[in-house]
Amino acid sequence: MRNILALGEIRAGALRNISFEMLSAAQEIAEGGKITAVLIGCDDQTLAHELGRFGADQVYFVTGDQLSHYTTDGYLQVLHQLAQEEKPDILLFGHTAVGRDIAPRLASRLGRGLVSDVTDIQLEAGKITFTRPIYAGKAFQQVEMAEDRWLATIRPNNMTAKPLDSKTDPTIIDYKVETSQIRTIIKEIVKKTATGVDLSEAKVVVAGGRGVKSAAGFEPLQQLADLLGGAVGASRGACDADYCDYSLQIGQTGKVVTPDLYIACGISGAIQHLAGMSQAKVIVAINKDPDAPIFEVADYGIVGDLFEIVPLLTEELKTALL
Numbered sequence: 001m002r003n004i005l006a007l008g009e010i011r012a013g014a015l016r017n018i019s020f021e022m023l024s025a026a027q028e029i030a031e032g033g034k035i036t037a038v039l040i041g042c043d044d045q046t047l048a049h050e051l052g053r054f055g056a057d058q059v060y061f062v063t064g065d066q067l068s069h070y071t072t073d074g075y076l077q078v079l080h081q082l083a084q085e086e087k088p089d090i091l092l093f094g095h096t097a098v099g100r101d102i103a104p105r106l107a108s109r110l111g112r113g114l115v116s117d118v119t120d121i122q123l124e125a126g127k128i129t130f131t132r133p134i135y136a137g138k139a140f141q142q143v144e145m146a147e148d149r150w151l152a153t154i155r156p157n158n159m160t161a162k163p164l165d166s167k168t169d170p171t172i173i174d175y176k177v178e179t180s181q182i183r184t185i186i187k188e189i190v191k192k193t194a195t196g197v198d199l200s201e202a203k204v205v206v207a208g209g210r211g212v213k214s215a216a217g218f219e220p221l222q223q224l225a226d227l228l229g230g231a232v233g234a235s236r237g238a239c240d241a242d243y244c245d246y247s248l249q250i251g252q253t254g255k256v257v258t259p260d261l262y263i264a265c266g267i268s269g270a271i272q273h274l275a276g277m278s279q280a281k282v283i284v285a286i287n288k289d290p291d292a293p294i295f296e297v298a299d300y301g302i303v304g305d306l307f308e309i310v311p312l313l314t315e316e317l318k319t320a321l322l
């Protein structure tokens with residue numbers, strides 16, 4: 001029996017899917033233990049009730065003056081306090097900007113081990129095995145922890161979010177924290193990118209590389225992504241060339257994405273790029289060089305000029321989808 005605590009994540013007033021994916025993973029390994037979710041700085045309690053549908057027995061609804069925006073300082077204080085009071089065996093986080101920032105710090109404060117970037121969790125004869133990529137996604141490692149006192153970050157879009165058959169309502173615990181100790185105060189947030197589909201959770205990603213040649217070269221990619229309800233991403237080559245913002249970068253030092261469909265346009269397929277997208281379910285590569293390494297990981301390859309192929313593909317799909 002394991003008691004599990006998972007940090008729910010909210011974006012634009014809605015729970016991110018990773019919150020449900022973590023709770024579903026928790027259901028599979030709890031073996032009758034209590035599943036606790038935590039929502040920090042949220043003002044909508046209906047979101048807390050939603051977590052019950054995915055297995056949360058209780059939800060800490062944490063409020064306080066400086067908590068409406070994420071800060072390492074504020075979240076660390078809250079989660080450390082909660083971990084000491086609730087004493088969970090396991091703490092789960094998304095392998096997201098928030099989870100990647102907070103989990104190692106909390107692990108160190110609690111003196112526990114951390115397994116990062118988990119793509120699968122298996123329970124067999126009471127033992128938990130994690131699968132995680134190594135060598136920039138070239139291989140997978142299976143890890144067991146010596147004891148049930150650990151933290152893990154879970155890669156979004158890898159584990160299925162499974163709602164429970166019968167609807168349960170979790171116990172909501174209103175948890176007010178004393179925030180005078182929080183030293184980081186967010187005055188204003190200036191958004192760099194336009195709102196749209198969240199790249200980390202998008203089911204379809206259309207990504208452009210240096211082959212896109214300019215910021216304007218991303219327009220046909222955006223049209224294709226819009227048609228498919230997806231998001232636009234980029235290689236570091238494209239970001240370094242200033243064709244797009246670094247928030248779109250996918251790869252070892254960028255975002256990790258696991259969409260159902262990844263369309264790589266004018267991307268050579270460097271190992272650092274593959275580290276962020278090779279787990280996509282279907283990969284389509286468009287490149288004018290038939291020897292580009294991206295074709296080695298692609299399920300479908302189109303050799304040719306992306307400026308001819310992408311608009312053609314968009315037109316064909318428009319006809320097929322309408």
Ligand code: FAD
Binds near residue numbers: 210272288306
């Ligand atoms: P290029 O390698 O220049 O490839 C451009 C491709 O476009 C070529 O294959 C070319 O044939 C094709 N092309 C050109 N014109 C057309 C056209 N008209 N139609 C079709 N195809 C065309 N990279 C990442 O992406 N993400 C990371 O997170 C990342 N992290 C890194 C971390 C470190 C420590 C280091 C050292 C590197 C990292 N890189 C990362 C950089 C990586 O090594 C590559 O340099 C980068 O991915 C190359 O980007 P690219 O494929 O867009 O450009």
